[in-house]
Amino acid sequence: MLEIKKLHKSYPIGKDSLHVLKGIDLSVKEGELVAIMGSSGSGKSTLLNIIGMLDEADEGDYILDNVPIKNLNEKKAAVYRNKFLGFIFQSFNLINYKNAVENVSLPLYYQGVNRKERYEKAMFHLGKVGLTDWAKHLPNELSGGQKQRVAIARALAAQPKLLLADEPTGALDTKTSYEIMDFIQELNDEGKTILIVTHEEDIANMCKRIVRLKDGVIMEDSYVEQVRASQYV
Amino acid sequence: MFDIGLWREIFQSMSKNKLRSLLSGFTVSFAILLFTLLFGIANGLENTFVKLFKDDATNAMFIFTGRTTMPHKGFKSGRKIQFTNNENEFLQEEFGDKIEYITSKIYKNFSVSYKNKKHNYQVIGAETDYQPIEKALVYEGRFITAKDLKEKSKVAIIGRLVAEDLFEPEVALGKYINVQGISYKVVGVYRDDGGDDVERLIYIPLSTAQQVYGSTDNIDQINITHSPNMDVDAAKILANGIEAKLKKRFNIAPLDQRAIRIYNIASQSGEINQMTMGLGILIIVIGMGTLIAGVVGIANIMIFVVKERTKELGIRKALGATPRSIVRLIMFESVLVTAIAGYIGLLIGMGSLALVGDSLKEYFITNPSVNTSLIVTATIVLIIAGAIAGYVPAKRASRIKPIIALRDE
Numbered sequence: 001m002l003e004i005k006k007l008h009k010s011y012p013i014g015k016d017s018l019h020v021l022k023g024i025d026l027s028v029k030e031g032e033l034v035a036i037m038g039s040s041g042s043g044k045s046t047l048l049n050i051i052g053m054l055d056e057a058d059e060g061d062y063i064l065d066n067v068p069i070k071n072l073n074e075k076k077a078a079v080y081r082n083k084f085l086g087f088i089f090q091s092f093n094l095i096n097y098k099n100a101v102e103n104v105s106l107p108l109y110y111q112g113v114n115r116k117e118r119y120e121k122a123m124f125h126l127g128k129v130g131l132t133d134w135a136k137h138l139p140n141e142l143s144g145g146q147k148q149r150v151a152i153a154r155a156l157a158a159q160p161k162l163l164l165a166d167e168p169t170g171a172l173d174t175k176t177s178y179e180i181m182d183f184i185q186e187l188n189d190e191g192k193t194i195l196i197v198t199h200e201e202d203i204a205n206m207c208k209r210i211v212r213l214k215d216g217v218i219m220e221d222s223y224v225e226q227v228r229a230s231q232y233v
Numbered sequence: 234m235f236d237i238g239l240w241r242e243i244f245q246s247m248s249k250n251k252l253r254s255l256l257s258g259f260t261v262s263f264a265i266l267l268f269t270l271l272f273g274i275a276n277g278l279e280n281t282f283v284k285l286f287k288d289d290a291t292n293a294m295f296i297f298t299g300r301t302t303m304p305h306k307g308f309k310s311g312r313k314i315q316f317t318n319n320e321n322e323f324l325q326e327e328f329g330d331k332i333e334y335i336t337s338k339i340y341k342n343f344s345v346s347y348k349n350k351k352h353n354y355q356v357i358g359a360e361t362d363y364q365p366i367e368k369a370l371v372y373e374g375r376f377i378t379a380k381d382l383k384e385k386s387k388v389a390i391i392g393r394l395v396a397e398d399l400f401e402p403e404v405a406l407g408k409y410i411n412v413q414g415i416s417y418k419v420v421g422v423y424r425d426d427g428g429d430d431v432e433r434l435i436y437i438p439l440s441t442a443q444q445v446y447g448s449t450d451n452i453d454q455i456n457i458t459h460s461p462n463m464d465v466d467a468a469k470i471l472a473n474g475i476e477a478k479l480k481k482r483f484n485i486a487p488l489d490q491r492a493i494r495i496y497n498i499a500s501q502s503g504e505i506n507q508m509t510m511g512l513g514i515l516i517i518v519i520g521m522g523t524l525i526a527g528v529v530g531i532a533n534i535m536i537f538v539v540k541e542r543t544k545e546l547g548i549r550k551a552l553g554a555t556p557r558s559i560v561r562l563i564m565f566e567s568v569l570v571t572a573i574a575g576y577i578g579l580l581i582g583m584g585s586l587a588l589v590g591d592s593l594k595e596y597f598i599t600n601p602s603v604n605t606s607l608i609v610t611a612t613i614v615l616i617i618a619g620a621i622a623g624y625v626p627a628k629r630a631s632r633i634k635p636i637i638a639l640r641d642e
Contacts, residue, residue, distance in 0.1 A: 074632075
C-alpha cells in the first residue's frame with residue numbers, strides 16, 4: 001500500500017539547513033491503523049506532509065498503491081491528492097461559508113462528479129458520520145466534534161486509498177476525542193488504511209501500530225494491542 | 234469557462250461574502266460612473282456646438298459696418314460707414330466666382346399685430362439668397378422670390394413662433410399682418426434649428442423694406458456663403474480680401490478693426506471643432522485615468538481577497554484543486570465583480586444623465602448622453618480589465634502551497 005525508503009528532507013534556515021528527516025523507512029499495508037508519534041520537531045508532521053504530497057522529499061522513494069510519487073508538478077500532485085488521499089486536520093479546515101454538505105461535496109467537485117451525484121454521495125457520507133440533520137448548517141453552527149465529523153465525511157467522500165489525520169483530536173476534549181477515535185476505528189474495521197499523527201499516548205494506543213520518531217529517525221515501530229475507544233464513549 | 238459548477242462556486246463565494254464583493258465592486262462602479270458622466274457631458278458640449286452652427290450654413294460670412302476708430306486719408310475717426318445696394322453689387326463683381334449665395338439685409342424692431350393680438354418682432358428685409366444662408370426651413374408656402382423683390386410686394390414670411398403667437402389656432406398662411414400700419418400678406422411660415430429667437434423673426438422683401446421704412450437704398454449687413462469647395466484657409470483669405478477691398482472703397486485705415494467687421498463661420502467652426510476635439514481628448518485621458526484607477530483598485534482588493542482566502546484555497550488544493558482551477562476561480566470572480574459593478578456604474582451614470590438631461594442647457598450642455606458603441610466598448614473594456622485585475626492575484630493564489638496555507642496560526 002505505502003512504501004517509503006530512505007526518505008530525507010531538510011529545510012533551509014538562513015545559511016544552514018535543518019535536516020528534519022534522516023532516512024525514514026516505512027511500509028504500511030492495506031487496512032492498517034498507524035499512529036506516528038514523536039515530540040515536536042521530531043519530523044512527524046513533515047513525514048505526514050510528504051505522504052500527503054503537500055511537500056516533497058529531497059531524497060528517497062515513495063510508492064503509494066504501486067504508483068511511484070516523484071517529480072510531482074502542482075497539477076499532478078492535485079490529481080493524486082484527490083484520487084488517493086483524504087485529509088483530516090487538527091483545526092478541521094472546513095470552508096466557513098459553505099454548509100456541511102457543500103463542504104463534503106467539494107472533493108467530488110474536483111473529481112468532476114456531477115451536481116446531483118455529488119449531493120447524494122455527500123449526504124451518504126454525512127449520514128455515515130451521523131450528521132444528516134446538520135447538512136445545511138454552516139461550520140460555525142457546529143460543535144468541535146461535529147466539525148471534525150464533517151471533515152471526516154469530506155475526507156471519505158472522495159473514497160481515498162489512504163486517510164491522513166494530523167492531530168485529529170488535538171482541538172477536542174477527551175470525550176469528543178474518544179468519539180472521533182471510535183469513529184476512526186470503525187472506518188479501519190471496514191478496511192480503510194489510516195495514518196494518524198499524534199502526541200497523545202491514549203490516542204496512539206487506540207491504533208494497531210505505533211511508529212515513534214525522534215530527531216528525524218524511527219526509534220521504535222511496534223504493533224500494539226488496540227484499545228477500543230467505544231468502551232469510553 | 235462555461236463550466237456551470239465553477240460559476241456556482243463563484244456566485245456562492247460572492248454572495249456569501251457580500252461586503253467583500255461590495256467593496257471591490259464599489260471602486261469599479263465609481264470609476265465607470267465618472268467615466269460615463271464625463272463622456273456624457275463631453276457629448277453634451279459637442280451637441281451644443283453642433284447645434285449652434287447648424288443654425289446657419291457652415292460656409293457663411295456676415296459683413297457688418299461700424300464707425301471708424303482711426304483717421305485716414307483726411308477723414309476723421311468716428312465716421313459711420315454705411316453699406317448701400319452698391320456694395321452688394323461691388324462684392325458680386327469682385328468676388329463673384331467665390332461667392333455661392335449673397336443677400337443684403339436690413340432689420341428693425343416693430344410692433345406687429347393680427348386682429349387683437351400684438352407683439353414686437355424684428356422685421357428683416359432680405360433677398361432670396363437669405364434662405365439658404367440662414368437655413369430657414371419654409372414648411373408652409375414659400376420664401377421671398379425675385380418677383381417679390383422686383384415688384385416690392387407686401388408679403389411676409391413669418392417664423393413658426395410668430396405664427397403661434399399671433400394666429401393660433403388659425404392658419405397663418407394667406408392672412409394679413411399689420412406692421413407699423415402697413416399690411417403684409419403671409420406667404421410663408423418657416424422653422425429654424427437655431428432656437429426660439431430665430432423663429433420669432435419676420436422676413437419681408439429687401440426692396441419693400443427699403444422703400445417703406447427709409448426711402449433709401451441703405452443696407453445694414455451683407456451675408457454671403459463662399460463656394461462650398463473652399464477650405465477654412467481659403468475662406469480666411471477670401472474674408473481678408475473682402476475686408477481689404479471694402480476698406481479701400483470706404484477709405485478706412487487698413488488697421489481699423491471696427492469700421493468693417495466680418496464674422497466668418499468657417500474659421501469659427503474650425504476653431505470650435507479644434508476645441509471640441511481638444512476637449513474630447515482631455516476627457517478620454519481623464520476617463521482612461523479613472524478606468525485605470527478602477528482597475529488598479531480592484532487588483533488591489535483582489536490581492537487582499539487572495540490573502541484572506543489563503544486558507545480556503547489551501548483547503549481546496551488539499552482536496553484536489555488544480556492550480557488552473559484556482560486561477561479560474563479567482564479571475565472569473567474578478568471579471569464578474571468588475572462586469573456587474575461596472576454595469577451598475579454605467580446604468581447610474583446613464584440614468585443621471587437622462588435625469589439631468591436638458592436642464593443643463595444654460596451651461597452649454599445639450600442632451601448629454603452616451604451612445605451604444607461606447608456601452609459595448611465599455612463592457613469589453615470592463616471584462617478585460619477584470620481579467621487583468623484578477624490574473625496577477627489569481628496566479629499568486631495558484632502558487633499557494635497548501636502546507637503553508639493550512640499551517641495553524
